Amino acid sequence: MGAQPLVEGVPPLGSPNFPSTAPEGGEVQVLASGWRLAFREFMDNRLAVAGVVILVFFVLFCFIGPLLYHTNQADTNPLITDLSPGGSHPLGTDDNGFDELGRIMAGGQTALEIGFFSAFIATVIGTVYGAISGLAGGLIDGILMRFVDVLLSIPFLFIVLVLATKYSATVVEESLLLGLFSWLVPARLVRGEVLTLRVRDFVLAARVMGGTRRRLVFRHLIPNALSVVIVNVTFTVADSILALAALGFLGFGLQYPAASWGDMLGNAQNAVANGQWWLVYPVGGCLVLVVMACNLIGDALRDAFDVRLRRR
Amino acid sequence: MIGYLIRRLLVAVIVTIGIAAISFALLHALSTSPARAVLGLKADFKQIADWNRTHGYDRPLIVQFFSYLGNLLQLNFGYSYKEGQSVGALFDENAGRSAYLSGASLLLALVVAIPLGIAQAVKRNSIGDYAATAVTFTLYAMPSFFLGLILIQLFALDLHIFPPLVSDNITTTWGAITHPLQLALPIVTLAAITVASFSRYMRSSALDNLAQDYIRLARAKGLSQRLVLTRHLLRNSCLPMITLVGLSIPSLLAGNLLVETLFNYQGLGLLFYNALGNEDYPILLAYTVLGGVLTVIGNLLADVALTVADPRIRID
Amino acid sequence: MSTNNAAALEVSNLTTHIQLTSSVVHAVGNVDVRIEVGETLGLVGESGCGKSMLGLSILGLLPGGGRIIEGSIQVSGRELVGLSEPRMREIRGNEVAMIFQDSHSSLNPTKPIGEQVAEPFRLHRRASKKEALDRALEVLELVGLPRPHERLGDFPHQLSGGLRQRVMIAIALSCEPNVLIADEPTTALDVTIQAQILSVLDGLKERLGMATMLVTHDMGVVAGRSDRVNVMYAGRIVETAPTERLFSSMRHPYTQALFGSIPKLDQDTAKALVTVPGLPPDLTNPPPGCRFAPRCPRASAKCIEHEPPLTGDDPTHLFSCWHPVEGPATRLADIEVRHAPRVSERAATNGHHLLRIDDVVREYPVTSGAVLQRKVASVKAVSGVTLHVDAGETLGLVGESGCGKTTLGKLIVGVEKPDSGGIELDGQAVFALRGRSLRRARRDLQMMFQDPYASLDPRMRVHAILREPLTIQGVGTRREQDERITRLLGEVGLPLNSLERYPHEFSGGQRQRIALARALMLEPKVIVADEPVSALDVSIRSQVLNLMKRLQAEHAMASVVISHDLAVVKYLSDRIGVMYLGKLVELGSGDDIYRRAAHPYTDALIRTIPLPDPARERAKQEVAIRGELPSPVNPPSGCRFRTRCPRAQELCAEREPPLRSFGPGHEAACHFPLQPAAT
Amino acid sequence: GAGSGVAAGAQAHAASIAGLYGALPPAGAPANGGTITIGQITGTTPTDIFPIVPSSDATTGTFTFIYNMFLPLYNGPNGGTPEIDYAVSLAGKPTFSNGNKTVTITMKSNFRWSDGKPVDANDLIFDIDLLKAAVKENAANWSAYTPGLVPDSIATIKATGKYTIVMTLKRAYNPSYFLNDQLQGNLFPMPSTDWNIAAANGPHLDYTNPANAKKIYDYLAKVGGQVATFASTPLWKIVDGPLSLTSFSATNSSFIQKVNPSFSGSPKPRFSALSTETFTGITPQMNALRTGTLDIGGIDFSQLGQVPGLRAAGYSVYGYPDLGWFAALYNFHDATNHFASIISQLYIRQALAELENQPAYLQGIFKGAGVVAYGPIPSVPPTPFTPANAVHTPYPFNPAAAVSLLKSHGWKVVPNGQTTCAKAGSGAGECGAGIPAGTPFKFTWFYVPPTQTPSSSLESEAFASEAKQAAGINIELRSKTFNFIVQNYNDADPSDAKYTNDWGVVNFGGFTGSYYPTQSTIFDTKGVYNTGGYSIPMADQLINDSLFSPNPKAVTNEASFLTSNPPALFLPQSDYIFAVSKKVGGSAASFLALTQQVEFPQYWYLTK
C-alpha cells in the first residue's frame, strides 16, 4: 500500500517494500464470536447466572427428581390427607393424600411444560404474523396491526378465564389457551424489528446484489429478529406460568390427576389459614423462583444481545 | 390537534367495535342464551326454545350482534338474570370502588416506582440497586393473590395491624376513601406488583437518559445532583411511563379481579369473578367489552398526554 | 512558560483512569495543558485518545468509575483537584464551561431553550427568572440565533443542528466563563454550518477574552482558529506547539502522519495519502514504551521499551519522540496499480456512456393515518438530475447533508425506483427489466454504504457475506467462489482468518474493506460508494481511500463516489457533481470545480472547507454562506439556492436556472454565475 | 322447633346428639338490645323479597331472608330434626278427611301483621290465588312448582271461618306427603288487604278474580325482584315475622333486619337488629370470624384446621347434616363404551358402591364432619322415615368383594390397568345384555369445580383412584360446572341430530328435599330432575305410592329400594358447620336449626 518512507531509510511498516506477515488492513482482533460474546456478557451478569442456575435446578428437580424420589401422584388416599411434614413425607401431604414434595415435582413439570409450550406457540404465531405484517406494509400491515390492537385491548386474563371455564383440562388445552392469547406482543415486536431491519444497509446490500425476497426474509430478517424473539420467549414463559397460577387460584386449572403449581396454590388461602404452611409456601416459593429466573434470564439476554450489536 | 383527536377517536371506535365483535363471538360460542338462568332447572328443552324464540336468541348470530351493538351504543349492557339487575346498574354500583382501588394503587405505584427507579439508575450497580432489583424481580414474579395472602397472614392475622378484609359496610366509593386502613392491604398488594414492573422501566428509562449528554451538560452548568435529577432527568425519564400506564390498564383490571376476590372488596372484578362461577354471560361479556374500551381509552389518553408532555411529538 | 500571573487554565501531570469491572482504562496520562487568558488552544487527536476525558476531568464530571489519579488543575490559579463537590459546582458553568459534541442529545428535549440558557445564570448569579431570561436573550443574540425573541419558547427539536449548537454555546457563555472547553463543537455539522459556528466562537473569544480549549479531530479546524495546538495520542500529549509552527515543522511522526493522511483540495490525486497502519492501542492495556511505537515506521527497540518525555529545545514547542521528524512528509508514494492501466489513461474512452441518468426524480411521500396511509406531502429528495458515467471513470457527488446524494446513489443501483426519468446501463433501461434479467443486471451495479457497521449482516460470517453475491447471482462453482473470495480478501488487505469471523470483530476500517470486497465480488461495471470513509477515523480513512483508489484502477470499473467532503471526492474522482437540495448545480472536472467554480454554492462550499493550513485559514474573512438548508418538503421556487445566495436576485425566485456550459465538461445551473458561460 | 320441649332436651343433651360435630353454643345469660352479625357468601345472597320466589331466585339466602320477615304456614325444622315445629307455625296440624281428599287447616288467631291486622284465612287464600296466577303465566315463576301438584292439585279452597280453611284436593294424597312436602315451607299467608294492589298506591283489587290475581302477582313479583328497592318499598314493611328489613345494599347484598316490635309469636326477640354481612368467599368470612368481627358464620370442612383457633377466640363450632343426599348420578343413557348397558346391571352398581370407602372419606376429606349415607335418606338426622339400610348399607366398602363380583360376571379384572368384559351375554357369569366382549370398563365423570364445592373433587378423585387401583375401572374426571351439564344435556332436544349424551357420571352435589324425603321428580322415570334417566318400574311404583297411597311407610319403602338398587353412587352427607361467638346465646335448637339452613333469630340474644 501507498505510504512511502516518511524519512529516507526507514521503510514504513506494512508497505509492499517492507515484507511483513501482517496484511495491510491489520490483524483481526481475536474476539469471541457473536453468540459467544453475548454469552460472555450474559455470564458477566450475576443475576442472570443465578437465573440459569435456578431454572436448570428446577428442570432437574421436576423432571429427574421423581426418578429418585418415588411417590404416588396418581392415586389419592383419603387416609393420609393433610399430614404435616415429617417421616416419609418431608413436605407433608395435601388434601388428596398426595406427597407434597412429589406433587411439587409433578406440578413443576406441567407448569414448565405449559410455560414453554405456550411460549412456543405464541412465538411461532407472533413471529410469522409480525413478519408478514412488517414485510407487507401498507394497508395489509395497517389491518393486521389494528387486529392486534383489538385483541391486545381485551384484557388477557378475562378472556382466558372465560374460555378456561370450558377448556383448561389438559396440558395441551391449557398451553393452547395461553399461547393463543400471548402471541400479540411477539407479533408487535417482530413487526417493529422487521420494519427497522428492512431498511438497514445490509438488507439493502442484499437487494443490490439481486437477492430475492425469500432470501431477505430467511437469511437476513429472521436471523436478525431472532434475538428479540428469544428474549420475548423467556418473558412469555414467565407470564404463562403466572397466568397459570391465576387460573389455578380462580379455580380453572388442570384436571386431576394432572396438577400444576398454579392449581396447587388454588387452595392456598385455606391452607395458610389452617396452618398448613407446607401446602403453600414451598410451592409458592418454587413458582416465584422459576418465574423470577425466567425474567432474570430474559432481562440479561436482552442486555447481552444489545451489547453484542452495540459493541464495535 | 382537534383533527388528530378526531382521527384517533375514529380508530378507537373501530377498535372498540372489533373488541365487541370478538368478545361477543367468543362468549356466544360458550353460551347461546340465558334461558336456563331465567327458567331454572326444571324447565325442559321446549320451554328453553320457547324462551329463546320470544327473546330473540334464535336469530342469526350476526343479527344478534348488531342488536347487541345497538344496545351498547345506548349504554345498555344487557341484563343479568342471576343478579336480578341490569348490568349497567351493577357497573354503576361497583365501578367507583374498583376505580378507586385501581387508581389509588396506580398512584401509589407511581409514587414509589418513579423515585425508586431513578435512585436505582443513579446508584447503578450499588448494593442498594442490587437489593432493589432483587426485591422488584421477586415481587414481579409473584402472583398477586400469593402476595396478598402473605400480607394478610403477616399483617392481619399475625400482627393485627390491618384488617384482613374490607368490611362489607364499605359500600360506597366515599366509604372506601375514608377508610384507608381497611383498604391498605389490597392497595398495597396491587401496587407492589405494579411497582415491580414500573420501577424496572423507570430504571432503564432513567439509565438511558442519564447517558444522554444533556444530563452531563446540566452538571456542567453547575447544577447540584438534586437539581439535575428533578429539573432534567425526572420529566424525561417519566415520559415512557405515560405510555406504560396507558398500557397497564388490562393488567390492573386483572389485578383487581384477583385482589377484590382475595380481600372481600366488592367491585367490578369480584362481579366478574362471581359471574364466572355463575356463568352469568351478560356480565362476562359486558365487562370484557368494558375492559377493552377502558384499555382503548387509556391508550388514547396516554397518547394525548404524551403529546402534551413531550414537545417532540408534534401533531399536525 | 514562566509567567507570573496565573494562566486561565493550567493542567499539570494529569492522569485520569476509568475503572471498569475487570480493567482500568488509562484515559488520560500525565497530561500538561496551559491556556493563557484570551488564548485558544487546539486539541487534536483521533477518536478515543482521551480528549473528552481530559475536558471532563477539568470539570470534574468524569463518568462512573472515572477518577483523577494524580496531577493538578488550576483555573486562574485556583486548584480544582480535591475541591469539594459544592465548591466544584460553583466553578462549573460559571468559571469553566463546556460545549459538548452532540448537540442533538446535549439539550434537554422537554425544556424550552430559553429556560435552558437561563439556567446557569439563575443558578450562579442568583438572578430572578426574568433577569435570567433577559440574559438568555442577550447571549442568544450574541451567538447569532436569528430572531431569539421568538425562539425562547422553542424546544430543541424545533431547531436545526446548527442552531442547537448555537444554543449550546449560549448556555456555556451565559455566565461569561474564564475557560471554555469546546469538545468537538462542529463534528456533527455540515461544513457550511461548521464555518458559521467556528466564526461565532472566534468572535466571542475576542469579545469576551476567555481562554478556549478547542477539541477536534480535524486538523483543518484548529489550523485557523487556535493559537497553539496540542496533539494527543492514546491518552498522552505527544506534541504541543504554536499553530503555524506545528503545521510547518512538526516533530512527532504521529503529527506528521495525521497531517499527511488528510486529502487536501490541492492534493496531487495521483499520489497516495500518508497512512498510519494498524489501530490506536487499547487504553486498558497501553504499550509500555512510546504508545505510538507499534504503528510508527521509525520505531526502534528503545521506543518500545522507554516512553519518551515531552521535551524540546524550544519551550514553546515540545514533543515526545526518540526519533523526531522534521516537518511534513515530503515524498509521497504514487498510487500503485498492479495489473490495470492507470485511470487517466482510460478516462478518454470514446463512444457511448456506460451509465446514463436522465432527469430522474425521486420524492418520498409523507404519509399520515393509521390504516389508510394518505399522502400529505413529499420530500423532494432528487429533483430532475441528469448525469452520465463513462466506463472506468469516477464520478464524485458532493453536497450538504440531506441534499439527495444517497438517494441518487440508490437510484443508480436500482434499490430505489425513480418517480420519473430513466437510468440506462449500457443502453439498457434498468427499470424496464424484470425477474431474471433484472437480477443479471444488478451484477453490474454494486454499492458500498456509509456505515460499515450497518452494512454487514451481524449474524453472518465474513465468508458468508462475501459469498452471498456470488450465490445470489449463481456465479461459479463453490471452488471458484472460494478462490475469488480469498483473492479479493487479499486485495483489500485482510488476513485469511477473517473469513471465519463476524463483522463486529473488525475495526471500522476493516469492515469497510470487507464491504469493498463484497462490492467487488461480482466485478461490477459501476460501483457506488456512499460516504465510504465518513465514519472512519482520520488515520484509517486514508488507508481506505488509498485502497479504493488502487482498486478502482485495478478493476477498471466506473464508480460514483458520494461524500459531503469535497476533498475526499476530489481526491477520488475524475469528475465532480455538486448537489444542492435535490438538484445538480454544477458538474465538472476536479479542477473545474476547485479552481473555476461557476456556481456560488460550489464556491461557498470550497471556501468553507477548513484547510490544514494556518495561513490560508486565517486569511479567510467572512463566513462564505449564510443560513441553513431549507426543507426539502417545500424547496424554494426558482433556483433552490437563492435563499442563501449572496448574488440572488428576483429572477432567481422566478425561474429555475438551466445547466449551462462553462467549458468542456463543465456545467453549472446559475443565472448569475461567477464566470461567464461559454457560448 | 326451638321453643318446644324437644329443644330444651336438645340443649341438655347437646353433646350426646348422634352425629353432631363439635359442641353447640352455651345458652349464656341474655342481655337486651344490640346487633347480631351473621355471614353470607356472595352468590347465595337474597335476590327476591316476595315470598312467591321464581326459579331464578331460589337460593337458600333468599328463603332465609324471607322466612325472617314472613312466616310460612308450616314452619320447621324442630331443632336438628327435619319436621314441622307447630310452635313456630301459623297453623296447627291439619286434618285429612274424605279419604285424604279434604284438608282442614286451622290457623292460630294470635298472629298479627305489623300494621295490626290479623293473619287470617284470607291471607292464605290470597297466597294460593296468586300462586295459581303465577304458575299459569309461567311454570318458572314459582320455584316450588311441579305441574299437577300444588296449586294445581287444589280443586277448591274456602275459608270456613276467620281462621279455618278447607281445601278439597283433586285426588287423594298421602297425608304425610301433602303436609310435609306440599304444605310445609311453600305456603306463605300474605297481607291480603294491603298487598292486593297492581301498582304503587293503586286500588285494592279483588284477588279472587283470576284476572286481578294475575295483575297483582305481576306487580308484586316485579317489585319483589328489585334488589335496589327492597328496603324502601312500603309493601315489604308489612311483616308477620320476627324481623323487618331496614336496609339492603344493592351493591353487595348485605342487609340489616331490625326486630319487628309487633311480632306476635314467641319468644319476642331481645336483640335489636340482625346484620347479615356478605363475604366474597369462605376465607374472608373465616378471617372475619378469626378477627372477631362476625358473630355467626358458616365454615367449610376444608377450614376445619382453624377450629382450634376459633374456639380459642371464643367461638363455639358445631356441625350437623341436613336431610338430603349427595351422590354421583349414573347416566343410564350414555352409550359411550356401552356404559348405559353396563350401569344398568345392578351388580355393577353394587360393585361400584363396594369400591367407595365412605368411612375414609369422612375421616380424610370431611375430618369427621359428616355422616355415612347409602341412599336418599342419610343415617343422620333421624326422621320417622329412615329405613334400616340407611344406617347399615347393603354394599359396604370391600374392594375384594367388588372385584370378585365383577369376575363372577365375566369381567377380566386388571387392577391398575383396564378391566374388560371377557364373557359377553346376559346369562349367569356373563357381563350382561348389550355388553360385547372386550368392552372396557371406563367412563367419564363430571364434577363441580373445586372452587365451588371442594369435597366434590376430592371424593371424585378418591373414588377414581380406588376404582382404578383395585378394579381396573378407568374413570376420566372432568371438572364441569353444573350449569354446563344442564346446558349441554338438558337445553337441547334429545331428538335433535346434534344431541349428545356422553357423560357417564356426574357429581354435582345433591338435593335437599322437604321433610318428606320422596325422590319424586328425581328418580321417577318422568322426573324433571332425572338427568341420568334412571328408570325402574318398581321404583316408579314405590315413588307413586309415597305420594298417593295412604301408607305411612311408603316413603321408607321407596328409600329402602333406592338404597339397594341405587340410581347413583351415594356419598357421605357432610355437615353444615357453624361458628357462633360466645357473645351470642340462644336455644340449642335454634342453633341446630341453622344446620338445616333456617334461622330462628327470635331465640337469639347477646349475652351479658
Ligand SMILES: Nc1ncnc2c1ncn2[C@@H]1O[C@H](COP(=O)(O)OP(=O)(O)OP(=O)(O)O)[C@@H](O)[C@H]1O
Ligand atoms: N464512560 C466510559 N467508561 C469507560 N471508558 C470510557 C468511557 N468513556 C470513554 N472511555 C474510554 O476512555 C478513552 C478516552 O475516551 P474519550 O471519550 O476521551 O475519547 P475522545 O478522544 O474524546 O474520542 P472521540 O473523538 O471519539 O470523542 C477511550 O478509550 C474510551 O474507550
Ligand SMILES: Nc1ncnc2c1ncn2[C@@H]1O[C@H](COP(=O)(O)OP(=O)(O)OP(=O)(O)O)[C@@H](O)[C@H]1O
Ligand atoms: N426513505 C425515505 N423516506 C423519506 N424521506 C427520505 C427517505 N430517504 C431519504 N429521505 C429524505 O430525502 C432527502 C435526501 O436524503 P439523502 O439521504 O439522499 O441525503 P444525503 O445527501 O445522502 O444526506 P446525508 O449526507 O445526510 O447522508 C432528505 O431530506 C431525507 O430526509
Ligand SMILES: [Mg+2]
Ligand atoms: Mg470525545
Ligand SMILES: [Mg+2]
Ligand atoms: Mg447520505
